Amino acid sequence: HFLRPIGGEVEFGEVSHAALSREVREELGLEIRDAALIGVLENVFTYEGEPGHEVVFVYDGRFADTAAYSRQELPLNEDVWDGRAFWVGIDPPPDEPLYPEGLLALLRDATR
Numbered sequence: 001h002f003l004r005p006i007g008g009e010v011e012f013g014e015v016s017h018a019a020l021s022r023e024v025r026e027e028l029g030l031e032i033r034d035a036a037l038i039g040v041l042e043n044v045f046t047y048e049g050e051p052g053h054e055v056v057f058v059y060d061g062r063f064a065d066t067a068a069y070s071r072q073e074l075p076l077n078e079d080v081w082d083g084r085a086f087w088v089g090i091d092p093p094p095d096e097p098l099y100p101e102g103l104l105a106l107l108r109d110a111t112r
Contacts, residue, residue: 003088003098007056024061027078028085030068035061038110044054056100060110065110 006027010019017035024032041056068074074085090108092098 001095001096003092004087004100005058005103010057015063017059020057020059020061024051025100027076028074029077031064031072032061033064035059039106041102041106043102045100056103058103058106 006024007025008019008027009014014022016037020035021032022037024030036059037056037057038060043052043054043056045052045054049099052109063069072086076083076085088098090104090111098104
């Protein structure tokens, strides 16, 4: 088990902030506002025995529907992940790592 933020791939011809809006809409059915890029992470990894390489654009933003913040869980519409979206503080549980590597440090720096 591990944690990861909502998001997905930037499609060909799409800029990262447009991908953010599209992915949040597809996965959570919500609109995002005031998106600001806070960093970029490059992650080389192995998942289920297969090598992977990703460049992750990390954004801060706000949901247009502020009622989303009062829900403990949000329904997740994602083909490749089972489960739900839920809020995790800046100190995630030690037995559930947060990926991609470097994300926690980036988020901590952004909240200072």
